[in-house]
Amino acid sequence: xxxxxxxxxxxxxVTLYINIKSFILWDQSQTFLPSLSDSVLMDRRFPFKVLEHxxxxxxxxxDRNSVSLVCKSWFETERRTRKRVFVGNCYAVSPLKVARRFxxxxxxxxxGKPHFADYNLVPDGWGGYAWPWIEAMAARRPLLEEIRLKxxxxxxxxxxxxxxxxxxxxxxxxxxxxxxSTDGIAAIASTCRKLRNxxxxxxxxxDLGGDWLSYxxxxxxxxxxxxxxxxxxEVKLSDLERLLSRSPNLKSLKLNRSVTLDVLESLLRRxxxxxxxxxxxxxxxxxxxxxxxxxxxxxxxxxxxxLSGLWDLLPEYIPVLYxxxxxxxxxxxxxxxxxxxxxxxxLSRCSKLQKxxxxxxxxxxxxxxxxxxCKELRELRVFPSGADLDETDVTLTEQGxxxxxxxxxxxxxxxxxxxQFTNAALVSIAKNRPNFRCFRLCVMEPFAPDYRTQQPLxxxxxxxxxxxxxxxxxxxSGLLTDKAFEYIGVHAKKLRMLSIAFAxxxxxxxxxxxxxxxxxxxxxxxxxxxxxTALLENAxxxxxxxxxxxxxxxxxxxxxxxxxxxxxxxxxxxIDEHPPKTRPDSSPVERIYIYRTVAGPRLDTPxxxxxxxxxxxxxxxxxxxx
Amino acid sequence: xxxxxxMGKAESELELGLGLxxxxxxxxxxxxxxxxGAWGERGRLLTAKDFPSVGSKRPADSASHxxxxxxxxxxxxxxxxxxxxxxxxxxxxxxxxxxxxxxxxxxDVKKKAKDDETKDVVTKKVNxxxxxxxxxxxxxxxxxxxxxxxxxxxxxxxxxxxxxDMFFRASPGTIGLTGQFTKPLRLLDGSSEFVLTYxxxxxxxxxxxxxxxxxxxxxxxxxxxxxxxEATGLATRHQDPKERQRNKPV
Numbered sequence: 001x002x003x004x005x006x007x008x009x010x011x012x013x014v015t016l017y018i019n020i021k022s023f024i025l026w027d028q029s030q031t032f033l034p035s036l037s038d039s040v041l042m043d044r045r046f047p048f049k050v051l052e053h054x055x056x057x058x059x060x061x062x063d064r065n066s067v068s069l070v071c072k073s074w075f076e077t078e079r080r081t082r083k084r085v086f087v088g089n090c091y092a093v094s095p096l097k098v099a100r101r102f103x104x105x106x107x108x109x110x111x112g113k114p115h116f117a118d119y120n121l122v123p124d125g126w127g128g129y130a131w132p133w134i135e136a137m138a139a140r141r142p143l144l145e146e147i148r149l150k151x152x153x154x155x156x157x158x159x160x161x162x163x164x165x166x167x168x169x170x171x172x173x174x175x176x177x178x179x180x181s182t183d184g185i186a187a188i189a190s191t192c193r194k195l196r197n198x199x200x201x202x203x204x205x206x207d208l209g210g211d212w213l214s215y216x217x218x219x220x221x222x223x224x225x226x227x228x229x230x231x232x233x234e235v236k237l238s239d240l241e242r243l244l245s246r247s248p249n250l251k252s253l254k255l256n257r258s259v260t261l262d263v264l265e266s267l268l269r270r271x272x273x274x275x276x277x278x279x280x281x282x283x284x285x286x287x288x289x290x291x292x293x294x295x296x297x298x299x300x301x302x303x304x305x306x307l308s309g310l311w312d313l314l315p316e317y318i319p320v321l322y323x324x325x326x327x328x329x330x331x332x333x334x335x336x337x338x339x340x341x342x343x344x345x346x347l348s349r350c351s352k353l354q355k356x357x358x359x360x361x362x363x364x365x366x367x368x369x370x371x372x373x374c375k376e377l378r379e380l381r382v383f384p385s386g387a388d389l390d391e392t393d394v395t396l397t398e399q400g401x402x403x404x405x406x407x408x409x410x411x412x413x414x415x416x417x418x419x420q421f422t423n424a425a426l427v428s429i430a431k432n433r434p435n436f437r438c439f440r441l442c443v444m445e446p447f448a449p450d451y452r453t454q455q456p457l458x459x460x461x462x463x464x465x466x467x468x469x470x471x472x473x474x475x476x477s478g479l480l481t482d483k484a485f486e487y488i489g490v491h492a493k494k495l496r497m498l499s500i501a502f503a504x505x506x507x508x509x510x511x512x513x514x515x516x517x518x519x520x521x522x523x524x525x526x527x528x529x530x531x532x533t534a535l536l537e538n539a540x541x542x543x544x545x546x547x548x549x550x551x552x553x554x555x556x557x558x559x560x561x562x563x564x565x566x567x568x569x570x571x572x573x574x575i576d577e578h579p580p581k582t583r584p585d586s587s588p589v590e591r592i593y594i595y596r597t598v599a600g601p602r603l604d605t606p607x608x609x610x611x612x613x614x615x616x617x618x619x620x621x622x623x624x625x626x
Numbered sequence: 627x628x629x630x631x632x633m634g635k636a637e638s639e640l641e642l643g644l645g646l647x648x649x650x651x652x653x654x655x656x657x658x659x660x661x662x663g664a665w666g667e668r669g670r671l672l673t674a675k676d677f678p679s680v681g682s683k684r685p686a687d688s689a690s691h692x693x694x695x696x697x698x699x700x701x702x703x704x705x706x707x708x709x710x711x712x713x714x715x716x717x718x719x720x721x722x723x724x725x726x727x728x729x730x731x732x733x734d735v736k737k738k739a740k741d742d743e744t745k746d747v748v749t750k751k752v753n754x755x756x757x758x759x760x761x762x763x764x765x766x767x768x769x770x771x772x773x774x775x776x777x778x779x780x781x782x783x784x785x786x787x788x789x790x791d792m793f794f795r796a797s798p799g800t801i802g803l804t805g806q807f808t809k810p811l812r813l814l815d816g817s818s819e820f821v822l823t824y825x826x827x828x829x830x831x832x833x834x835x836x837x838x839x840x841x842x843x844x845x846x847x848x849x850x851x852x853x854x855x856e857a858t859g860l861a862t863r864h865q866d867p868k869e870r871q872r873n874k875p876v
């Protein structure tokens with residue numbers, strides 16, 4: 001950011017010197033201006049070529065968005081030079097406009113469904129279709145090289161279209177997507193000659209078998225990363241071996257669970273240059289010779305920094321991993337069902353670890369080891385193993401997180417699932433680690449108060465938002481009153497994303513947030529007792545945010561209608577799986593999803609999504625339906 | 627600056643409580659919406675009273691109140707907020723763990739003399755194991771798939787009822803997802819136009835109902851409500867694998 005400010009200062013002083021009349025665009029950066037010819041741009045302004053060169057140093061899209069607001073010529077120059085385009089909500093803008101605006105686009109990132117779709121709160125068929133985007137880009141931006149999609153519906157047709165349309169296509173990364181089968185993957189593998197990245201992260205794929213892997217042509221040697229960890233079926237070992245042998249640039253390989261332990265050694269031998277490895281299942285029985293071979297193969301991975309997979313890791317195989325531990329910066333043990341002593345054994349050797357994902361089997365004692373040994377830790381995620389439901393003794397408490405916050409000075413991102421918590425712990429954590437950027441605490445028992453004092457966790461979260469001035473993302477849980485949200489509204493000025501469940505007392509809660517959190521971009525709420533008043537009072541705020549999700553709250557149908565009428569640049573969606581036959585204004589809605597958009601109403605809503613545009617007689621006169 | 631909101635009017639309107647949103651599946655109890663749009667019939671907003679174990683360690687016997695139990699935190703839709711891939715992994719872990727433990731326990735029971743207490747311990751423990759898992763349900767001719775929480779059901783009857791409600795709406799004269807007026811069906815006894823089938827871990831499609839319920843929920847991957855005409859030749863558990871291969875539906 002400092003370098004950009006310097007750039008601005010330099011440019012600004014120069015332009016003032018040249019005495020240019022610059023004007024500020026008041027509209028959102030998505031307003032598109034008619035393009036100006038190069039001669040106009042050259043005339044009495046900073047030469048286009050010079051601006052272009054300067055802008056090439058501006059990487060972050062946020063900065064580029066700011067740049068594009070300065071004046072017309074900056075807008076024009078910026079848009080012609082932007083290569084990586086990010087659209088946080090696929091319904092916020094039309095694919096056609098994006099395609100037209102950025103002629104040099106090489107990479108497109110899109111996000112579709114709201115985040116709570118990850119937890120089954122968004123019914124199937126809601127939307128988030130990739131097809132319109134792929135179609136538009138195929139027609140207008142054939143030089144596109146990379147497509148990254150998150151929470152979108154991607155069909156085999158989409159994948160075939162990508163394969164057929166972008167001759168230089170290099171990179172496909174799908175996260176939490178669904179709607180396609182392994183046939184679509186085969187199309188990408190077989191047709192994209194320059195393919196470098198093929199990553200399927202936690203997708204729901206119609207798995208028709210492991211044949212897709214054999215579709216990589218024998219001539220393809222360009223692969224840099226391959227992630228098929230979310231697929232179920234077995235791939236042919238020989239296909240995989242041959243692919244690895246001819247991919248000298250392969251840096252990241254994430255296998256699926258069906259790849260058994262006995263074949264791992266043979267794969268690793270063919271890819272000693274790996275930087276990231278996701279193993280398959282780690283539980284088959286190996287004889288001593290096989291174990292020794294595997295140990296050796298792992299020790300040959302001199303560049304290995306990241307390890308994941310490790311499904312069903314057996315304790316007796318932990319020594320096999322010893323050799324890679326000292327180099328590891330990222331370790332994902334969240335599928336490894338090993339107990340605390342084994343985890344300690346492993347983690348005490350990982351002195352360079354920056355990112356750790358693990359299950360609550362690590363217990364407080366294990367986290368204490370982490371605090372002692374992993375001084376470089378930046379990100380920690382502790383997931384529930386379900387062991388507490390089994391009534392087996394897993395002692396993971398708030399103390400674990402306190403230890404890590406004490407010992408790991410660089411810790412800035414936490415996701416922690418725990419059965420109960422205390423205010424005192426939160427206060428300690430905040431004192432220890434004011435550098436948190438992301439703090440997500442999930443107290444799994446809804447409405448659980450501080451278990452020592454029986455008080456709400458208001459004071460604890462107050463400490464967090466007061467001390468952690470750079471907090472960008474926060475998830476709260478446990479028993480919380482409106483006070484907690486008052487604190488958040490007052491202190492969390494840099495907060496961009498907030499997730500709330502089972503909290504608060506009244507509309508004041510929402511009001512505090514919407515009127516206080518200046519940087520708020522995404523707010524998602526479930527099962528909280530407020531609704532209409534605060535929503536309508538703070539309607540203008542919603543246009544400054546990407547989206548608001550509310551489910552199982554007290555929002556009435558009438559308020560949704562009112563909001564829709566009042567705010568034409570918002571799409572207000574009411575999502576009711578069981579809509580009543582008649583809908584009086586006072587009736588509650590199950591879910592409401594509100595987002596700003598310049599694309600107008602969606603045309604692909606399913607029957608269970610209501611928007612005001614569906615019932616024109618309700619009163620839509622000022623809205624132009626495009 | 628609003629310091630106090632006028633809650634009086636809002637409160638009287640909200641008096642009857644709010645519909646309990648249950649996402650793509652069902653949980654403990656759902657009160658079907660009757661006519662008239664009154665909120666009370668749609669259930670309640672979950673409050674602290676619904677989670678009696680709050681503030682203390684979860685008591686072991688809260689799990690054994692089968693029918694009348696308040697929703698446990700694991701039965702509320704989308705809670706705790708864990709992604710579906712991780713959830714399914716947990717189900718697998720629980721399943722293999724419980725399968726192993728059940729085997730061990732059954733051996734123990736056989737070894738000891740027939741003791742009522744021992745039996746109770748076994749039953750209690752089995753009830754206490756909560757498996758978390760939503761699976762997808764698709765129906766022929768319906769574009770929108772749904773999700774169902776197997777854990778919230780105790781038997782095939784239960785499950786069939788939920789699916790019938792989901793896709794057909796049991797109350798006469800209502801229009802369900804299929805867009806037609808339909809009579810209630812019997813998905814399990816082969817007497818209707820549709821049958822219930824499932825895909826198991828090996829990828830085979832089988833008719834639902836042949837195996838014990840508990841075995842079913844550990845091996846099912848997804849469900850499909852299939853037209854009876856298409857369901858001929860589906861494997862049942864008792865066929866040997868070779869026959870199964872020959873009979874695989876196209």
